[in-house]
Amino acid sequence: MTTKPRTLYQKIWDAHVVDTRADGTCLIYIDRHLVHEVTSPQAFESLRAAGRPVRRPDLTLAVPDHNLPTTARKDAEGNILPIADSESATQLAALRRNAPEFGIRYIDSVDVEQGIVHVIGPEQGFSLPGATIVCGDSHTACHGGLGALAFGIGTSEVEHVLATQTLLLKQSKSMEVRVEGKLGPWVTPKDVILHIIGVIGTAGGTGYVIEYRGNVFEEMSVEGRLTVCNMSIEGGARAGLVAPDETTFEYLKGRPYTPVGEDWDKAVAWWKSLATDAGAKFDKSISIRAEDIQPTVTWGTSPEDTAPIGGAVPAPEDFADASKREAVKVSLDYMGLTPGTRLTDVEVENVFIGSCTNSRIEDIRAACEVLRGRHKADNVKWAIVVPGSGLVKAQAEAEGLDKIVIEAGLEWREPGCSACLAMNPDKVPPGERCASTSNRNFTGRQGPGSRTHLMSPAMAAAAAVTGRLTDVRELVG
């Protein structure tokens, strides 16, 4: 019997179909469910009201991240400090209460394993290739870097997964984004994904699952792949993935939740069989030359508003689409930018290095390579480095990276979502600019009136040093 060539996405999908309805809606089994404090309280409340248990608490892992302040969590005597914001405290307390009540594993805010949910999933080996992974957070796409089908869900779906370990879904279309060639020096995974979003637009991936293919992704580290897949949602795609390979297996082996012994061997054999078959058809294909990708920054209030650092702020008239022209006008006004201004002339008062996109050890190392022996500029008022987890923080400290950060005049913080979304005390003041390694430059995202420029950790570090958007290649050579 010959089977039709299938994509990686199709193979994972097929392995998880519990039931198919007449209209094509499928009941899909979920292998791993990550839970955080913001999108889960209402789901637990509904379960409690209906007297419904969690079907597979053993496949569920809860950790607080969005609300947590990134300042010290314990005083000098080791006592846990209270959360000043009462609403945040209530939400954090709800997760601390709900998880044990429903039998779910819970990592507490003061545990060394605590971190951003999308950093700890892969770090703990909880997230695995070929698995279906969900979380009430759109950056769940991140885990696709391991070759998992991972996507964000709303709170009603969180409730649905808690109660049934399944989701009702229609299969998405498939898109191949191929990047081939050689990336230049200091052109990082973040630049690759920002460039891709600039090409396809924020709605370019709507209705699709993206598979990132080509030698650039094959040669990329797992952490780089996590960064790329993380921002699939900024291109409209609910999920993005990279085929698991030896790099993936090497990364996962020996992590706390990773299979062992015979199960590990069986897993690797299956993971190897998941790669897209030769001749499999994608509904849409995009091809990009690696050499065309430069260190990239955003200038507007949509992640598709990207430009190479050597470029200038565009004018509304540069865009063919009438509604985009209008949007650019509003964006530039909000961002306080004049068309034609060279991007390297744009001054920044704030720098944020962190978020589920760029807070892993490789990100901290890249930033420190730029910060080593340099100091932040005087016009930079606030600059923080926020490791993605307690374990990333410990690793960085073991490598002496915290000292480089502090000597450069930046702050070294506790792990959490921090200034990515302004739900915790880390915010960018109104009207001020931030060179940020996070994922969204939306209006008000980093605080009301905040102006965000997205970029890589090395580029954000360079901006901290010069006090303006900077081509890291010119600073470091």
Next chain:
Amino acid sequence: MEPISHVAGRAIPFGRKNVDTDVIIPAHWLKTITREGLGKGAFEAVRKEPGNVFTDPECAGAPILIAGDNFGCGSSREHAAWALLDMGITCVIAPSFSDIFSGNAFKNGILTVALPQEAVDRLMEVAKTDPIDIDLETQSVTTPFQDRFTFEIDAFRKHCLLEGLDEVGLTMAQGDAISTHEAHARKELPFLARTFASVD
């Protein structure tokens, strides 16, 4: 979820493209453990713009919102749907929606109607002065000026919306099928079927 079959009334002619969930409900409103009261934070920044449609008395209490392409992009926060519902909005019309938002809207009994840009432009015009009528049964949008546009909707979603069905309850009734899948997975994909917590 409340059954929904028909929405009629004034529509807010917002029209903006790529409206993200941070615009619909900024993050500082997400620190709640209930679904209620989020209407106060809905479109917080837009409401501060002079001449915006949300503070226009003409639009007060309107059950329909009209927007541009890619409405609801960004975060998965269901608070966006809860905020709209709290404002009294039960139908959003736009040329396209983000996948996660349309799912969240549906699960809260908010109808998302995708229509071609020309139809949306026409409805934006009508909305300035007159009501709009959406009928889910016939999948049509009509105006007092004899405009009639039909829209597509997934058959299962339509059924759930019309009946106000509890999706969790529906799936729990399929418990045997889920157990069968789990048994199969334990045999074929044992490394996914459980976690290997050496941390325990």
